[in-house]
Amino acid sequence: xxxxxxxxxxxxxxxxxIISQLEKEDxxxxxxxxxxxxxxxxxxxxxxxxxxxxxxxxxxxxxAVFGETPKPIQQSFKTEAKDFFATGVxxxxxxENPWVPIxxxxxxxxxxxxxxxxxxxGIDLTPAFVFEEDGRFFHQSLKNxxxxxxxxxxxxxxxxADNYFFIPHRNETRGIGGIFYDRMEAVDDKQFDKLWxxxxxVGSAFAPIYxxxxxxxxxxxxxxxxxxxxxxRRSRYVEFNLVYDAxxxxxxxxxxxxxxxxxxxxxxxxxESNYFPKEETEEWKSQQFFRKGITWI
Amino acid sequence: xxxxxxxxxxxxxxxxxIISQLEKEDxxxxxxxxxxxxxxxxxxxxxxxxxxxxxxxxxxxxxAVFGETPKPIQQSFKTEAKDFFATGVxxxxxxENPWVPIxxxxxxxxxxxxxxxxxxxGIDLTPAFVFEEDGRFFHQSLKNxxxxxxxxxxxxxxxxADNYFFIPHRNETRGIGGIFYDRMEAVDDKQFDKLWxxxxxVGSAFAPIYxxxxxxxxxxxxxxxxxxxxxxRRSRYVEFNLVYDAxxxxxxxxxxxxxxxxxxxxxxxxxESNYFPKEETEEWKSQQFFRKGITWI
Numbered sequence: 001x002x003x004x005x006x007x008x009x010x011x012x013x014x015x016x017x018i019i020s021q022l023e024k025e026d027x028x029x030x031x032x033x034x035x036x037x038x039x040x041x042x043x044x045x046x047x048x049x050x051x052x053x054x055x056x057x058x059x060x061x062x063x064a065v066f067g068e069t070p071k072p073i074q075q076s077f078k079t080e081a082k083d084f085f086a087t088g089v090x091x092x093x094x095x096e097n098p099w100v101p102i103x104x105x106x107x108x109x110x111x112x113x114x115x116x117x118x119x120x121x122g123i124d125l126t127p128a129f130v131f132e133e134d135g136r137f138f139h140q141s142l143k144n145x146x147x148x149x150x151x152x153x154x155x156x157x158x159x160x161a162d163n164y165f166f167i168p169h170r171n172e173t174r175g176i177g178g179i180f181y182d183r184m185e186a187v188d189d190k191q192f193d194k195l196w197x198x199x200x201x202v203g204s205a206f207a208p209i210y211x212x213x214x215x216x217x218x219x220x221x222x223x224x225x226x227x228x229x230x231x232x233r234r235s236r237y238v239e240f241n242l243v244y245d246a247x248x249x250x251x252x253x254x255x256x257x258x259x260x261x262x263x264x265x266x267x268x269x270x271x272e273s274n275y276f277p278k279e280e281t282e283e284w285k286s287q288q289f290f291r292k293g294i295t296w297i
Numbered sequence: 298x299x300x301x302x303x304x305x306x307x308x309x310x311x312x313x314x315i316i317s318q319l320e321k322e323d324x325x326x327x328x329x330x331x332x333x334x335x336x337x338x339x340x341x342x343x344x345x346x347x348x349x350x351x352x353x354x355x356x357x358x359x360x361a362v363f364g365e366t367p368k369p370i371q372q373s374f375k376t377e378a379k380d381f382f383a384t385g386v387x388x389x390x391x392x393e394n395p396w397v398p399i400x401x402x403x404x405x406x407x408x409x410x411x412x413x414x415x416x417x418x419g420i421d422l423t424p425a426f427v428f429e430e431d432g433r434f435f436h437q438s439l440k441n442x443x444x445x446x447x448x449x450x451x452x453x454x455x456x457x458a459d460n461y462f463f464i465p466h467r468n469e470t471r472g473i474g475g476i477f478y479d480r481m482e483a484v485d486d487k488q489f490d491k492l493w494x495x496x497x498x499v500g501s502a503f504a505p506i507y508x509x510x511x512x513x514x515x516x517x518x519x520x521x522x523x524x525x526x527x528x529x530r531r532s533r534y535v536e537f538n539l540v541y542d543a544x545x546x547x548x549x550x551x552x553x554x555x556x557x558x559x560x561x562x563x564x565x566x567x568x569e570s571n572y573f574p575k576e577e578t579e580e581w582k583s584q585q586f587f588r589k590g591i592t593w594i
Contacts, residue, residue, distance in 0.1 A: 048570055057570070169549040169558075235562065242539035243549060252466040252540060261466075265532065265568035272564065273345055273354070274556055 007109045007196065008064040008087040012045070014107075014203045015062040015089050019047055021207040022060070022093070025214045028053040031060065036257065041067030042085075046260050050267075054218045056096035059263035062089050069112065072254050081112035088120075089203065090247075092264040093210065098230035099220040101127035101134070102175065102237060103210050104264070106247070107203045109196075110183075119195040120182040121202045123209070124161050126175030126237060128230040130286040134213055135176050139296035142179045145205040149198035157181045162292040167240050172290040174240045229283045231270035238269050304406045304493065305361040305384040309342070311404075311500045312359040312386050316344055318504040319357070319390070322511045325350040328357065333554065338364030339382075343557050347564075351515045353393035356560035359386050366409065369551050378409035385417075386500060389561040390507065395527035396517040398424035398431070399472065399534065400507050401561070403544070404500045406493075407480075416492040417479040418499045420506070421458050423472030423534060425527040427583040431510055432473050436593035439476045442502035446495035454478045459589040464537050469587040471537045526580045528567035535566050 019031050029052020037043035044063030049055050064087035073084060088108030095102065107121035125138050139158070146154040157179035165174040179202070186192035241248050241264050251261035277283035316328050326349020334340035341360030346352050361384035370381060385405030392399065404418040422435050436455070443451040454476035462471040476499070483489035538545050538561050548558035574580035 050570070057568075059570070169552075169555045231565070238535060238566075239539060239559075242536060243546075249540075255466075258466045259571055262536075262568065263570055267569065268528070268565065268567050269535075270565050271354075271559065271562035273347070273356070273560055 003192075004085050004087070004109065004111055010200065011064070011087055011089045011107065011109075011203070012062050015045065015047065015060055018089075018091065018207045019060055021211050022049070022055065022058065025211040025218075026052040026054045029055050029058075031058075036260075038065045038067070040070075041065060044260070046257075046263070048263065052096075054095050054097065054100060054214050056094050057267040058091075058093040059260075060089070060091045061260055061263065063087065063260075070254055072250070076250070077112065077116075079112055079114065079116070081114040081116070083113035085111040091206065094234070094266045095214070095218075097218055097220065098128045098222050098226040099217040100214055101125050101217075102234075102266075103206075103213075105203075105206045107199050109199070116185065117192070118183045118185050119199050120184065121199050122157065122161060122178060122180035122182075123202060123206055124165055124175060124178030124180065125213075126233070128233040128286065129226070129282055130176060130289040131217075134216070135289070135294075135296050138176070138178065138209060138213070141205055141209045142202075143297060145201045146179060146198065148201040149194060153181075153198070154179065165240065166292060167236060167244065169243075170236060170239070172236070172287075173292060174237060174290075176289055176294070176296075177292075228270065229277070229286075231268060232272060232275060234266035234269040235271045237264075237266055241265070300489075301382050301384070301406065301408055307497065308361070308384055308386045308404065308406075308500070309359050312342065312344065312357055315386075315388065315504045316357055318508050319346070319352065319355065322508040322515075323349040323351045326352050326355075328355075333557075335362045335364070337367075338362060341557070343554075343560070345560065349393075351392050351394065351397060351511050353391050354564040355388075355390040356557075357386070357388045358557055358560065360384065360557075367551060369547070373547070374409065374413075376409055376411065376413070378411040378413070380410035382408040388503065391531070391563045392511070392515075394515055394517065395425045395519050395523040396514040397511055398422050398514075399531075399563075400503075400510075402500075402503045404496050406496070413482065414489070415480045415482050416496050417481065418496050419454065419458060419475060419477035419479075420499060420503055421462055421472060421475030421477065422510075423530070425530040425583065426523070426579060427473060427586040428514075431513070432586070432591075432593050435473070435475065435506060435510070438502055438506045439499075440594060442498045443476060443495065445498040446491060450478075450495070451476065462537065463589060464533060464541065466540075467533060467536070469533070469584075470589060471534060471587075473586055473591070473593070474589075525567065526574070526583075528565060529569060529572060531563035531566040532568045534561075534563055538562070 029049040031047040031049045034046040042065035047060045049058045066085040069081055069084040091105040093103050103125055105123045111117040143154040161177040161180035164180050184195055186195050326346040328344040328346045331343040339362035344357045346355045363382040366381040388402040390400050402420045408414040440451040458474040458477035461477050481492055483492050
């Protein structure tokens with residue numbers, strides 16, 4: 001079996017595993033299944049859960065696509081390589097309870113027929129209400145996952161996430177960040193193994209982290225006030241994804257599967273003009289965390 | 298008084314006039330007032346209404362800004378002209394009742410210190426539920442407004458609106474279109490007067506058109522089903538504005554006033570994956586109108 005098939009198989013198993021763990025923690029919701037094929041080669045499995053106990057809307061998607069390298073990819077990678085292969089798992093979970101954070105994960109592998117290959121991935125958290133202890137737990141878990149790669153990588157990937165998940169027109173971050181690495185090229189076999197180990201480590205870290213956060217916060221009582229703040233924060237999520245997210249933009253511009261790409265949209269979002277929380281409220285305290293450069297651990 | 302001051306004055310009067318007519322038809326809501334200044338020169342008056350009888354959220358904004366030509370404008374207009382002047386009125390109204398359409402209007406004038414000047418404008422309608430007679434009335438009123446310019450212009454501007462207010466990744470239009478014209482350069486005084494007449498005609502057409510539509514539909518009873526469809530259609534409004542709208546992108550990229558630019562966002566929007574209305578329902582019938590090239594008159 002080729003390396004790339006092993007990677008795709010591992011990703012597909014990861015998808016199943018994450019889904020079982022999420023369903024177990026949710027206690028009610030079941031992920032639907034939609035298989036799709038890409039006309040040019042390959043396909044994927046979209047798994048969507050709507051209306052669970054905890055998860056209001058969540059998608060856990062796997063894809064492995066290949067074929068002739070599309071023009072925009074050639075341009076983006078400054079290559080003329082004829083064929084490409086790309087596989088990955090992509091997750092966005094929107095919980096109903098405003099005390100439970102939104103989470104996003106992506107792990108991916110990309111290969112060109114000229115022999116070049118790259119890994120990318122990351123996990124980031126978008127709480128409406130920030131619990132400092134959850135933030136510390138989240139970042140510490142990511143640091144642990146990165147240590148399989150090397151001891152400095154968490155700091156680098158954390159900074160990349162801070163810079164990436166930033167909304168310039170609001171001058172705030174989308175949430176409390178996490179880790180993000182993109183287009184890390186495996187220049188030799190050793191580097192390949194290391195990057196693949198890192199990517200597996202990040203993928204495997206997702207379910208334990210998120211089910212713990214779900215479990216800890218899912219039974220907290222919330223009311224209209226908390227829901228309003230959540231819907232407000234979700235509007236920022238929408239703004240980030242539609243205006244800045246590179247994957248979303250690239251997907252929409254290259255005629256990707258719109259429903260899969262925009263699975264990341266929240267089920268409901270609210271825009272209120274000139275809405276700023278009053279000082280010293282819980283909302284205001286959380287807002288103070290939506291900036292770059294916070295040291296969590 | 299310079300021409301450009303006359304234009305700005307006329308726009309400011311238009312803003313007041315539209316606001317009185319909208320408040321009268323709404324019957325309850327009052328527009329708030331926020332004056333702002335632009336550090337580099339000029340400023341504006343943002344007028345926002347939230348929670349009216351008919352208007353859930355509506356903005357009617359005036360601005361007149363000038364000063365050193367910002368780099369992105371120089372690039373966009375391929376000019377090195379040192380100074381610029383821009384004035385306009387911009388409107389987005391989100392009604393609460395799903396039977397009442399969203400409306401958008403913009404009229405503007407732009408001038409460079411090298412003597413070049415341009416007009417732009419348009420009105421377009423985004424109903425959740427399409428009433429054919431309202432669509433005909435709307436387009437006929439726009440045609441009438443355009444005839445002050447010339448007899449062919451409606452067709453051209455209507456086609457421009459069809460192409461502009463289109464969401465490629467959904468393969469649908471944002472609503473039922475209207476008219477749109479952009480960067481029409483006044484190459485001599487005669488052309489200037491003609492374009493100014495057109496722009497006044499479009500601006501003046503707004504209030505009579507929209508108050509009539511409000512009046513006709515505001516008392517129709519609606520329930521959860523209609524609200525769901527409206528919230529769904531609003532998500533498409535968000536997608537268009539954040540992904541494609543040139544004014545929004547340009548504003549956000551050039552550090553414009555975020556709250557003014559994103560005043561166009563709906564108060565609440567809903568994303569449901571794989572949501573397509575069942576055949577022969579009212580929602581499905583309306584969906585059939587969200588495409589280019591419909592002849593309304």
